[in-house]
Amino acid sequence: MKTNGQNGEGEPLLYEEVAARIGGMIRNGTYRPGERIPSIRALCRQLRISANTVMESYARLENSGLIEARPQSGFYVCSRLAEPAVLQEPLEKWKDFTPNPATIGDASLEVMCAIANPSLVPLGSGIPNCDLLPGNKLNRMLSSESRRFSLQSIAYPPAQGHKLLRTQIARRSLDSGCPLGPDDIVITSGCVEATNLALQSVCSPGDTVAIGSPVYPTFLKSIQWMGLKVLEIPSTSQGMNLDVLDYAIRHNKISACITIANFNNPLGSLMPDNRKRELVSLLTKHDIPLIEDDVYGDLAYSSSRPVSTKAFDENGLVLYCSSFSKTLAPGYRVGWIAPGRFREKVLRLKMLLNIATTSPTQLAIAEFLTNGGYDHHLRKIRRIYARQTALVRDMVLHHFPLGTQVSRPEGGYILWVELPEGYDAFKLYEAALRVGIAIAPGTIFTLCERYKNCFRLNAALWSERIEQALVTLGGLAK
Amino acid sequence: MKTNGQNGEGEPLLYEEVAARIGGMIRNGTYRPGERIPSIRALCRQLRISANTVMESYARLENSGLIEARPQSGFYVCSRLAEPAVLQEPLEKWKDFTPNPATIGDASLEVMCAIANPSLVPLGSGIPNCDLLPGNKLNRMLSSESRRFSLQSIAYPPAQGHKLLRTQIARRSLDSGCPLGPDDIVITSGCVEATNLALQSVCSPGDTVAIGSPVYPTFLKSIQWMGLKVLEIPSTSQGMNLDVLDYAIRHNKISACITIANFNNPLGSLMPDNRKRELVSLLTKHDIPLIEDDVYGDLAYSSSRPVSTKAFDENGLVLYCSSFSKTLAPGYRVGWIAPGRFREKVLRLKMLLNIATTSPTQLAIAEFLTNGGYDHHLRKIRRIYARQTALVRDMVLHHFPLGTQVSRPEGGYILWVELPEGYDAFKLYEAALRVGIAIAPGTIFTLCERYKNCFRLNAALWSERIEQALVTLGGLAK
Numbered sequence: 001m002k003t004n005g006q007n008g009e010g011e012p013l014l015y016e017e018v019a020a021r022i023g024g025m026i027r028n029g030t031y032r033p034g035e036r037i038p039s040i041r042a043l044c045r046q047l048r049i050s051a052n053t054v055m056e057s058y059a060r061l062e063n064s065g066l067i068e069a070r071p072q073s074g075f076y077v078c079s080r081l082a083e084p085a086v087l088q089e090p091l092e093k094w095k096d097f098t099p100n101p102a103t104i105g106d107a108s109l110e111v112m113c114a115i116a117n118p119s120l121v122p123l124g125s126g127i128p129n130c131d132l133l134p135g136n137k138l139n140r141m142l143s144s145e146s147r148r149f150s151l152q153s154i155a156y157p158p159a160q161g162h163k164l165l166r167t168q169i170a171r172r173s174l175d176s177g178c179p180l181g182p183d184d185i186v187i188t189s190g191c192v193e194a195t196n197l198a199l200q201s202v203c204s205p206g207d208t209v210a211i212g213s214p215v216y217p218t219f220l221k222s223i224q225w226m227g228l229k230v231l232e233i234p235s236t237s238q239g240m241n242l243d244v245l246d247y248a249i250r251h252n253k254i255s256a257c258i259t260i261a262n263f264n265n266p267l268g269s270l271m272p273d274n275r276k277r278e279l280v281s282l283l284t285k286h287d288i289p290l291i292e293d294d295v296y297g298d299l300a301y302s303s304s305r306p307v308s309t310k311a312f313d314e315n316g317l318v319l320y321c322s323s324f325s326k327t328l329a330p331g332y333r334v335g336w337i338a339p340g341r342f343r344e345k346v347l348r349l350k351m352l353l354n355i356a357t358t359s360p361t362q363l364a365i366a367e368f369l370t371n372g373g374y375d376h377h378l379r380k381i382r383r384i385y386a387r388q389t390a391l392v393r394d395m396v397l398h399h400f401p402l403g404t405q406v407s408r409p410e411g412g413y414i415l416w417v418e419l420p421e422g423y424d425a426f427k428l429y430e431a432a433l434r435v436g437i438a439i440a441p442g443t444i445f446t447l448c449e450r451y452k453n454c455f456r457l458n459a460a461l462w463s464e465r466i467e468q469a470l471v472t473l474g475g476l477a478k
Numbered sequence: 479m480k481t482n483g484q485n486g487e488g489e490p491l492l493y494e495e496v497a498a499r500i501g502g503m504i505r506n507g508t509y510r511p512g513e514r515i516p517s518i519r520a521l522c523r524q525l526r527i528s529a530n531t532v533m534e535s536y537a538r539l540e541n542s543g544l545i546e547a548r549p550q551s552g553f554y555v556c557s558r559l560a561e562p563a564v565l566q567e568p569l570e571k572w573k574d575f576t577p578n579p580a581t582i583g584d585a586s587l588e589v590m591c592a593i594a595n596p597s598l599v600p601l602g603s604g605i606p607n608c609d610l611l612p613g614n615k616l617n618r619m620l621s622s623e624s625r626r627f628s629l630q631s632i633a634y635p636p637a638q639g640h641k642l643l644r645t646q647i648a649r650r651s652l653d654s655g656c657p658l659g660p661d662d663i664v665i666t667s668g669c670v671e672a673t674n675l676a677l678q679s680v681c682s683p684g685d686t687v688a689i690g691s692p693v694y695p696t697f698l699k700s701i702q703w704m705g706l707k708v709l710e711i712p713s714t715s716q717g718m719n720l721d722v723l724d725y726a727i728r729h730n731k732i733s734a735c736i737t738i739a740n741f742n743n744p745l746g747s748l749m750p751d752n753r754k755r756e757l758v759s760l761l762t763k764h765d766i767p768l769i770e771d772d773v774y775g776d777l778a779y780s781s782s783r784p785v786s787t788k789a790f791d792e793n794g795l796v797l798y799c800s801s802f803s804k805t806l807a808p809g810y811r812v813g814w815i816a817p818g819r820f821r822e823k824v825l826r827l828k829m830l831l832n833i834a835t836t837s838p839t840q841l842a843i844a845e846f847l848t849n850g851g852y853d854h855h856l857r858k859i860r861r862i863y864a865r866q867t868a869l870v871r872d873m874v875l876h877h878f879p880l881g882t883q884v885s886r887p888e889g890g891y892i893l894w895v896e897l898p899e900g901y902d903a904f905k906l907y908e909a910a911l912r913v914g915i916a917i918a919p920g921t922i923f924t925l926c927e928r929y930k931n932c933f934r935l936n937a938a939l940w941s942e943r944i945e946q947a948l949v950t951l952g953g954l955a956k
Contacts, residue, residue, distance in 0.1 A: 116637075127634055133631040142631075142838055143621030153620075154613040154807035156605055161593075189667055193832035205683060205705075221830045227683075329632035331837035332669075352699045354671035358836040359809035360620055 002304025014049065015056035022057065023402050026066055031077050037067060039074050063404030099208040099229035100447065101254055104220055108444040111429065112217055115438045121469040122458060124429075126265055126414065130324045130380045131458040134328055137372055139328050142364040148254035149363055157345030157356040160347055161187020161336070166363045168369035169336055175304070176297060178320065184338050186347050187357045190330070191295045191323035196222050196352075198319035199256065202289040202347040203228055207255035210248055212240040214445030216265045216293070219258055230256075232446060235264065237407070242278055247254070249286050256289045257432035262306045263296035266456040267416050268409030270306055280312040285319070289342065294322045294396070295335075296412035298378055301386040306411070316340030320326060324365055327378060332361035385413045385460065392459035392470065399474025400459075413460035418453055419477060425455040431476045437469045492527065494532035500535065501880045505546055509555050515545060517552050517683035536896065539876060542881035542898055577686040577707035577730055578925065582698055586922040589907065590695055593916045599947040600936060602907075602918035604743055606804045607938040610859045616807050620842040627841055635834040638825055639665020639814070643840045653782070655789030656798065662816050664679055665835045669773045669801035669843070672815035674700050675831075676797035679823040680767040681706055685733035688726055692894070692923030692932070694743045694771070697736055710924060713884070717749025720756055727764050732940065734767045741774035744896040744923055744934040745894050746887030747795075748784055758790040759925035765795070767820065772800045773813075774890035776856055779864035784889070794819030797927050802843055804890075805856060823944055835912045844877035854881065861940065863891045870937035870948065876953025896931055897955060903933040909954045915947045 018313035022037060031037050043054045043404040058075055061067045066074050096113060115124030149253060152162070159268065160166070166182035188194040195218075203209060205227035211219060213232030223230050231248050234241045239261055247376055248254065259279070261271040271279070283290050292309045300306055310320040323335030334357065339346040350356070392446040393406045396417055429441040442451025485956035498517060509515050516524065519530045536553055538547045545553050593602035624631040630640070640646070651658040666672040673696075681687060683705035689697060691710030701708050709726050712719045717739055726732065737757070739749040749757070761768050770787045776785055786798040797820055801813030812835065815822040828834070846852060871884045874895055882899035897903060907919040920929025 057875055060619070099707055130629060135628050135633050139621075139624040139628055139838070142624050143617075146617040146620050150613050150617055151615055152809065154611050154809045155608045155807040156803075157811075163622040189832040192830075196831055218830070225827070225830055325634075330833075331630065331632045333635075333834065333836040335831065349703070352670075352696070352703055353674055353831070354667040354811065355808075358667070358809065358811040358839055360617070360839060361836055409907045 015053045015060065018043075018047065018053060018057035019048065019060040020402060023061055023064070024398060026077050027345065028062075035077050036073075037075050037077060040086035040472065042124065048337070060402070066403060069324055075448075082224075088347075099231045102220055102228060102230045102447055104217075104224050104226035104447070107426075108217070108220075111441060111444045112221075114429075114433060115440050117438060120436055120460065121465060122438060123432075123469060123473070124438040124456060125455075125458050127458065127460065128413070129266040129384075129462075130330075132384060132460075133327075133329055133331070134377055138160050138332070138364055138368055139370050139371065140200060141367040145363040145367050146360045147465060149359075150288055153360045154362065155359070157359040157362065159186075159351045159356045161185070161357055162359065162362045162366060165334075165366035165369075166336075167201045168366050172369065172374075174392065176294065176398070177307030178313070178338070180338050184340075184343070186337050186339060186343070186350055187362055188321075188323075188335045188337055188350065189333040189354070189357050190325055191293060191321050191335040192218055194321035194335045195219065195258070195291055196295055196347045197349050198289075198291040198339065198342070199223070199226060199228075199258075200349055201339065201342045202256045202291070202319070204255075208252055209256050210245060210254045210288075211258040212260065213448075214265065214266050214442065216260060216450055217440075217444050220352070220447065228326060230447060232448060235267055235269065236296060237267070237269045239264070240279065242282060245279070246282055249288065249336075250281070254286070254288050256291055257283055258291045258293070259309065260293045260296070261309050262294050263409055263414070265293075265296065265301060265412070265414050266440070268407040268412060268414050270410050271309075275462040276307070276309045277312040280309050280318065284313075284315055284317055289340075290318045292318055292320050294320060295326050296414075297322065298327050298384055299385055300382055300383055301410040302410065310338065310340075313340065316342075319346070327381070328365060328368060328374075329361075332365060333358065334365050336362050344404060366400070377453070382411070385411075388414055388462045389415060391462065392457060395467065396457070396474070398470050413458060415457040415459050417455050417457055421453060423453045423477065425453055426452075428455065428473070428477050431472055435472060435476075437473060439473065480783040487816070493531045494536065496521075496525065496527065496531060496535035496539040496724075496770055498880060499703045501539055501542070501544055502557050502876070503731060510850060510947060511555050514551075514554050514556060520908075534697075538880075546879060562747070568893055577709045578715070580698055580702035580706060580708045580925055582695075582925070585904070586695070586698075586780060589919060589922045590699075591906075592911060593679050593918050595916060598911070598914055598916040599943060600939065601910075601944070601947060601951070602916040602934060603936050604708070605936065605938065606808065607859075607862075607940075610862060610938075611807055612846070612850065612855055613807070616810070616842055616846055617680075617848065619845040620838055623845050624838045627837075631838045631841060633818055633837070635840065636836040637829045637834045638796045639662075639663070639835055640675040640837065640955070641857065643812075643844035643847075644814075646844050649792060650847070650852075651816075653773065655785030656791070658816050660816075662821070662936060663814050664817060664821070664828055665840055666799075666801075666813045666815055666828065667811040667832070667835050668775060668803055669771060669799050669813040670696055672799035672801065672813045673697070673736070673769055673771050675699070675824045675827050676769040676799060676817065677704060677706075677736075678827055679817065679820045680734045680797070682733075683723055684729055687736060688732045688733050689736040689765075690720050690738065690742065690931055691760055691926075692744050692920065693925075694738060695918075695922050704736075708925060709899055710928075710938065712749065713745055713754050715745070715747045717742070717747055717753055718757065720760060722751065723757070724760055725765065727760070732764070734769055736769045736771070737787065738771045738774070739787050739928075741777060741888070741890035741892070743771075743774065743892050744918070746885040746890060746892050748888050749787075753788045754785070758787050758796065762791075762793055762795055767818075768796045770796055770798050770848045772798060774892075775800065776805050777891070778889040780888065788816065793819065797824070805859065806843060806852075811836065812839050812842060812843050836850050860889070867891055867893060867937040869940065870935060870944075873945065873948045874935070874952070877949050878955050884953070891936060893935040893937050895933050895935055897933075899931060903929075903931055906933065906955050908953070910951055913950060913954070915951060917951065 016399040214236040406417040425441040442454030690713040885894040918934040920932030
């Protein structure tokens with residue numbers, strides 16, 4: 001250990017090193033939220049440093065919001081660290097809002113292009129790791145099925161989608177707690193089309209949509225394009241804040257609510273079952289349709305996937321949307337919607353917009369679900385995503401400024417990072433862009449003035465290049 | 479020949495038989511429009527019947543609009559029979575119109591479902607004959623290409639579509655007179671999506687669209703869904719009436735014009751090149767975008783395909799839409815749009831709506847265009863469609879009421895049938911439905927009170943079942 005004093009080469013001071021070391025132990029889980037950390041005296045002994053140095057270190061950690069002093073008791077890891085460090089704003093601050101026409105700024109549109117730019121390190125995108133997808137098997141099944149159903153592959157597909165596929169999806173629907181029949185389902189060109197069909201089936205221009213905030217930017221684009229107004233409802237690790245939603249519903253005419261309850265993009269959060277039930281019941285009371293995007297639901301790290309909000313839907317008010325783009329093949333463009341009581345409207349709109357979804361890829365995915373070992377495949381990628389998400393999380397905690405907080409998802413591969421107060425994630429995005437790295441700054445996830453110190457990270461990919469990019473990014477942030 | 483008088487068994491009277499015989503000779507082309515038919519005296523001699531009988535027969539043919547008497551000269555085949563027998567109404571009748579919000583009646587919506595019902599004889603649909611499509615070859619290419627481009631098939635496709643495919647489409651664009659580059663093209667999920675993207679990129683709710691009438695019903699559905707107003711512009715064998723269009727533009731604010739210039743659906747008509755040029759020039763003068771649906775263009779019966787209106791577009795005002803659904807594989811859902819100056823808008827909207835078009839089918843079609851013998855295939859199906867269209871036309875002229883008129887398309891496989899004045903094609907549709915046959919009555923091709931004695935026939939299919947259905951239909955009409 002160096003002596004406690006400024007050295008000539010600009011190296012960190014001793015108290016800073018100690019703060020970093022303890023901070024690291026908090027972030028890597030050695031000390032968990034609410035737990036006591038070593039006392040000043042104990043640390044002096046362990047590290048053989050002065051009490052002053054330890055006290056300076058702890059003051060620093062306190063300022064960063066990592067620890068708190070409890071009188072007569074010692075220092076504890078802040079218990080609010082148990083939450084993804086977003087949206088700690090008091091409820092009142094969210095209550096003085098009115099629905100606003102969605103208008104996405106040019107800066108956000110530019111970011112959305114950048115994060116989809118394949119020549120940049122794709123840390124800002126939401127794409128899965130294609131190396132983990134069963135490409136060869138799927139493409140083999142694409143061959144065999146298009147031979148087996150030679151005429152069906154080339155003829156106009158049924159508008160609702162192939163029954164073979166709808167049946168397989170229906171069989172799996174028990175896993176998400178909502179026993180669907182093949183006829184309850186409409187096949188779409190991916191989940192984005194499904195949510196668009198849903199929105200267009202339940203809203204008209206000028207209507208207001210309540211949506212969990214931070215908002216998946218593609219929703220914002222659809223909402224803007226449809227001429228809808230938007231009410232952002234704050235979300236935490238428990239999903240959408242239902243008190244705020246309730247308040248919003250009582251003070252505004254809300255035409256639809258949108259949620260990503262399972263492994264939210266961008267928060268990574270998982271809404272507990274009882275809150276899903278509450279959400280559906282609140283909306284049912286006011287006859288407001290709920291559009292659920294469950295595209296990450298199959299990527300739970302635990303052995304079984306979480307249920308969908310549709311599991312609690314007794315009135316056909318939930319339009320449940322999902323796809324195989326995160327688990328099998330985004331390039332196949334196969335998703336689906338279970339639109340509840342809006343089925344006819346959704347189906348008519350699907351026919352109107354593009355007649356039906358491509359046949360051969362539907363048939364291939366139906367075959368994969370039947371004989372491809374989908375569950376085995378899911379177990380494999382869930383394990384990998386759990387590991388990689390933890391790795392990226394650790395790297396961020398290690399390489400980013402002290403006090404940086406990262407969500408701790410239980411599924412998917414999306415991380416939400418919050419830099420310490422005062423940091424500007426958009427500037428970090430710009431600096432990263434200059435060195436060929438794309439991240440998604442928090443400002444693209446809202447139409448308000450929020451999330452300026454936040455950004456979304458994609459942890460699906462792992463390689464030396466990604467690792468190096470994270471180190472570079474951390475350096476830029478500092 | 480029977481004697482001229484009512485017989486006991488309700489068999490046709492002699493003058494009716496004579497009228498039918500001469501009518502048949504007109505319809506099968508023995509006597510052509512403008513040509514003189516035998517004089518009364520000559521026919522008396524030839525058939526050994528009385529002058530009274532001939533005169534009664536000719537009076538009947540005159541009433542049906544098949545022949546006309548010219549004083550001092552004799553009887554002639556009506557020259558207006560040279561035209562597809564639609565829209566002979568005087569211009570003035572079309573001028574007192576104002577744009578109206580599109581509202582499709584329930585009856586029309588029911589018809590649209592019926593003509594897509596696979597359990598009925600599909601004489602009302604617009605689908606191609608899948609037995610003529612190169613299914614095996616395409617499906618083989620789907621296999622080989624998804625193996626060859628294993629990662630690209632499953633990964634997110636480029637929003638604009640695969641460059642391989644765009645390049646092949648660009649190479650063929652010279653055939654339609656408009657040399658496109660790969661970057662001018664956006665791949666879509668079929669032509670219907672292309673025209674929807676086009677409409678949504680150039681119109682806002684409340685805008686007015688000018689469109690050739692009778693109107694392809696899918697356009698009407700899109701226009702209604704988008705909350706647009708519609709001005710139907712009468713069309714003849716020469717395409718849209720440009721005088722009426724000019725009048726409409728001068729008296730209304732028109733935001734877009736839609737045309738199917740090549741082998742129109744439902745008229746089968748082909749707009750001559752000089753009129754295409756005039757159309758583009760008229761619209762350019764008023765800065766009105768033109769959306770062209772050219773999905774039948776490749777199905778010309780002649781050795782080369784007609785040019786597109788885009789061939790005359792010097793200002794990027796034409797949004798050219800097409801697909802491979804009529805020539806290769808509707809189930810692959812691969813179409814494209816060359817949106818001219820609206821490229822960015824169309825591309826952004828495509829991304830917003832469903833991110834991109836399915837990959838493997840794009841790659842398979844690119845390979846078919848490169849090595850599949852597309853031109854050879856086109857020559858084959860063009861010949862067959864020309865033959866079948868003529869066959870169905872003859873059957874209609876033979877089996878339907880005297881005075882029934884049928885369009886004479888030079889490409890595609892769509893026929894427009896006009897029953898004699900006073901006949902009700904919707905009643906025919908209803909009667910046909912009861913015996914398991916679907917036709918498309920004229921009323922679904924308009925939002926006004928028109929085309930009541932007309933219907934559309936699909937001549938793509940030919941089988942004993944179809945032949946029998948046509949005979950049944952003719953019987954029902956009579």
